[in-house]
Amino acid sequence: MFLAIRSERIPSGAWISCLPDRHGSVRRSASLLALLAVAAGCGTPEELSKQAEEVQSVAAEGSLLAHAASEGSTTGVFTREHAKALRKLLRKLRPAIEDRQLAGLADRTDAALERLEVGDERGPGRLEEELSSLAEAVGQLAP
Amino acid sequence: MSKIFSVALGIIAAIGGFVDIGDIVFNVAAGATFGYQLLWAVVLGVGGIITYAEMSGRVAAVSGRAVFDAVRERLGFGVGLVALVAGQLVNLLTLAAEVGGIALVLQLLAGLPYRALLVLAVLALGLVLWLMPFEWIERVFGYGGLCLLVFAVAAIKLNPDWGAVAHGFLPSTGSGDLAVYGYYVVGLVGAAMIPYEVYFYSSGAVEERWTANDLGTNRANVLIGYSLGGLLSFALMISAGALLLPHGISAELLGTTALVAQAPLGTVGLILALIGTLFAISGAAIDSAFSGAYSAAQFFGWRWGKYRHNAGAPRFTLAWIAMLVLGFSIVVTGVDPILVTELSVVFSVVALPLTYIPILLVANDTAYMGAHANGKLANTFGIFYLVVVMAIAAAAIPLLLLSNMGQG
Numbered sequence: 001m002f003l004a005i006r007s008e009r010i011p012s013g014a015w016i017s018c019l020p021d022r023h024g025s026v027r028r029s030a031s032l033l034a035l036l037a038v039a040a041g042c043g044t045p046e047e048l049s050k051q052a053e054e055v056q057s058v059a060a061e062g063s064l065l066a067h068a069a070s071e072g073s074t075t076g077v078f079t080r081e082h083a084k085a086l087r088k089l090l091r092k093l094r095p096a097i098e099d100r101q102l103a104g105l106a107d108r109t110d111a112a113l114e115r116l117e118v119g120d121e122r123g124p125g126r127l128e129e130e131l132s133s134l135a136e137a138v139g140q141l142a143p
Numbered sequence: 144m145s146k147i148f149s150v151a152l153g154i155i156a157a158i159g160g161f162v163d164i165g166d167i168v169f170n171v172a173a174g175a176t177f178g179y180q181l182l183w184a185v186v187l188g189v190g191g192i193i194t195y196a197e198m199s200g201r202v203a204a205v206s207g208r209a210v211f212d213a214v215r216e217r218l219g220f221g222v223g224l225v226a227l228v229a230g231q232l233v234n235l236l237t238l239a240a241e242v243g244g245i246a247l248v249l250q251l252l253a254g255l256p257y258r259a260l261l262v263l264a265v266l267a268l269g270l271v272l273w274l275m276p277f278e279w280i281e282r283v284f285g286y287g288g289l290c291l292l293v294f295a296v297a298a299i300k301l302n303p304d305w306g307a308v309a310h311g312f313l314p315s316t317g318s319g320d321l322a323v324y325g326y327y328v329v330g331l332v333g334a335a336m337i338p339y340e341v342y343f344y345s346s347g348a349v350e351e352r353w354t355a356n357d358l359g360t361n362r363a364n365v366l367i368g369y370s371l372g373g374l375l376s377f378a379l380m381i382s383a384g385a386l387l388l389p390h391g392i393s394a395e396l397l398g399t400t401a402l403v404a405q406a407p408l409g410t411v412g413l414i415l416a417l418i419g420t421l422f423a424i425s426g427a428a429i430d431s432a433f434s435g436a437y438s439a440a441q442f443f444g445w446r447w448g449k450y451r452h453n454a455g456a457p458r459f460t461l462a463w464i465a466m467l468v469l470g471f472s473i474v475v476t477g478v479d480p481i482l483v484t485e486l487s488v489v490f491s492v493v494a495l496p497l498t499y500i501p502i503l504l505v506a507n508d509t510a511y512m513g514a515h516a517n518g519k520l521a522n523t524f525g526i527f528y529l530v531v532v533m534a535i536a537a538a539a540i541p542l543l544l545l546s547n548m549g550q551g
Contacts, residue, residue: 045550053391060390064402073409077254078417082398089395139391 048099052141055093055102058086059109059135066116066131069124076119083117105138154368161372162291162379163427164244165237165334165488167400167420168481170376172549173327174383175394177319179303179311182377184328186312188335189373191531193365194524195499198506198517199341200361203348205515206505210345210498211441213505218497226497227442233494234339234435236487238470241428242268243480247397248421258475265471268428272463277350277449280429287422293404293415294378300407301385308381319551326546329535330485333492335376336532339434341498346437350448355515379403397481432470436462485548492539495532503529 045051065082068074090110097103112130120127173181203209211230215223245268246260253260271280317324348361382403387394394400397420404416433449440447440459447459454460474480503525509516517525 050550054393056391057393057395061392061399061402064390064392064406068402068405068409068413071409074405074413075410078251078398078401078405078413081251081254082396082402085396085398135391 045093045096048102048141051093051097051099052102052138055090055097055106055109056135056138058090058113059105059131059138062086062109062113062116063128063131063135066112066124066128069116070128079124080117080119083113087113087117099141102138102141105134105141109134109138154364154371157285157364157368158289158371158375161369162288162375162423163237163334163337163430164240164424164480164484165330165337166376167379167397167423168484169327169330169334169488170379171383171387171394171400171403173331174380174385175387175392175399176549177317177324177327178384178388179308179381180315180317181324181327181331182308182311182380183314184331185335185373185376185380187314187531188332189369189376190524191332191336191528192340193369194521194528195336195502196341196344196365196369197362198502198521198525199345200348200353200365201358201515202502202505202512203345204353204357204361205355205512207349209349209437209441210342210502211438214497214501215442217501217504222497223442226494226501227438229490229494229497230338230342230438231435233337233487233491234342234431234438235466235469235473236483236490237337237339238428238431238435238466239473239478240480240484240487241424241431242467242470243474243478243483244397244424245421245428246474247480248417248424251398251401252417252421261471261475264425264428265467268425268432269464269467271425272429272432272467273453277347280426280449281347284422284426284429288419288426290415290419291375291423292378293408293412293419294382295374297404297407297412297416298378298381298385301382303381303385320546322542322546323549323551325538326542326549329492329539329542330488330549331376332531332535333488333495333539335373336495336499337488337491338494338498339431339491341502342434342438343430346433346441346447350450352450358515382407395481428470432463432466435466436460489539489543493536495536496529499529499532 045054062083065074065079065086069079087110090106090113094103094106094110097106109131112127112134115122116124116127116131170185173184199210202213211223211227214226218226242261242264245264246257249255249260249264250257275283344365348357351357353361379400383394383400386392386403386406387399392399400420401413401416405413408415436459437447439445439462440456443458445458445462446456448456451459473483503517505511506517506525507522
């Protein structure tokens with residue numbers, strides 16, 4: 001659910017270390033939240049099937065986003081910002097992926113989302129197809 | 144006629160003001176994960192908030208005293224202080240989540256840097272709280288939140304399996320991971336019954352100087368307003384279940400919620416969803432900041448109330464300013480507002496009994512309430528929901544851990 005995201009979803013997201021010392025109480029509160037989050041196991045999933053589910057989810061959502069962009073039924077800002085947020089999800093997950101096939105598909109998904117974010121000259125229709133087939137390919141790794 | 148008009152306006156504001164970031168997060172995630180299977184949990188939660196908001200509004204109208212007055216009186220200083228601290232921590236986490244949520248929505252609308260938008264959000268909230276009269280705050284954000292009705296249109300246009308939707312209203316143990324399913328039940332009920340809503344509602348009744356003559360307005364607001372507000376929760380879950388579940392999309396971003404309205408309704412759907420979300424969570428941020436100030440003021444016996452103006456209740460004013468500053472301090476660290484939302488809802492569930500037990504006790508006290516004390520129906524629902532609240536309070540933290548915060 002809302003878990004793979006976490007800290008890296010937010011821009012320039014150093015979690016706690018960005019706080020100066022005089023904010024000790026805030027730092028402690030944030031540490032407590034972090035501890036609870038870790039205790040609840042909301043970090044990056046280690047099982048291949050769960051990692052594949054997350055990559056598949058990002059690719060499928062990217063495909064929907066690209067579809068909206070290709071139809072002109074969304075705003076440029078939303079497309080850019082949401083593609084950026086999806087890439088952050090992926091980047092959080094990426095270092096934990098050991099399976100080479102899944103890692104490759106995750107990298108291709110990230111590259112497609114990057115093109116969606118910056119506005120690919122070949123058009124979002126192509127990206128929709130690409131992300132859709134990536135979602136399908138990853139889906140086969142997540143039974 | 145003007146009375147009917149005023150009641151109608153209150154109901155409309157209650158509908159638009161029903162949903163906050165916790166409802167959005169849990170309803171969309173539940174729809175994306177379990178489809179329509181958890182609609183019954185929304186009904187359970189809406190029934191709970193109707194039951195206890197009605198009681199707290201009635202107590203406020205009859206006695207002129209809000210929830211934390213009752214908490215202090217009924218639980219004594221020591222236990223009351225525990226309730227206050229627990230309630231304030233949950234208020235603060237909720238406020239932090241809402242402020243972060245406002246910045247995230249503004250980012251999706253304007254594309255500006257997140258931290259700059261956080262500053263803008265907290266300054267705008269501060270200005271609204273400082274300048275706007277209570278009635279305006281309630282109405283403006285309630286009416287703006289009505290844009291979320293776009294999700295009801297989206298749910299219909301996505302053409303869900305209405306048989307499965309109907310089946311979702313029957314309680315079940317669900318399919319899939321039981322711990323994850325239980326976690327969502329706790330989250331959905333907790334999001335609907337989050338304590339700041341009754342703190343704010345009962346204090347609002349005192350702000351608007353309700354008397355026993357306003358008991359009809361109280362009933363209409365909670366019964367009609369909250370029931371129709373609950374429809375927004377259904378719409379969020381149904382549209383997420385119809386769009387996201389078949390695509391295998393797990394709702395992990397606020398933008399995903401907007402996409403649920405965009406897919407069937409295009410740019411208009413997207414903009415309405417973002418604006419509705421912005422108003423709904425801004426209204427909830429104001430409610431939770433005020434709730435923190437109300438609770439502290441009522442517990443310690445300070446002068447309180449927006450109607451006194453800022454200088455007329457200085458400690459109350461400083462309390463809501465402090466809430467805003469602390470809420471901002473949490474999210475500016477870079478912590479994810481969605482993570483804070485989930486934790487705030489789960490912790491609020493743990494604190495629910497401390498809020499609702501005193502309300503039930505006072506609403507039953509004939510020395511306090513006279514002829515307006517709880518009748519059999521109110522007590523039946525009150526006791527039923529107290530059992531529900533105790534059960535989910537006991538299960539909340541174990542389910543948070545067992546389900547890996549809903550990850551399975």
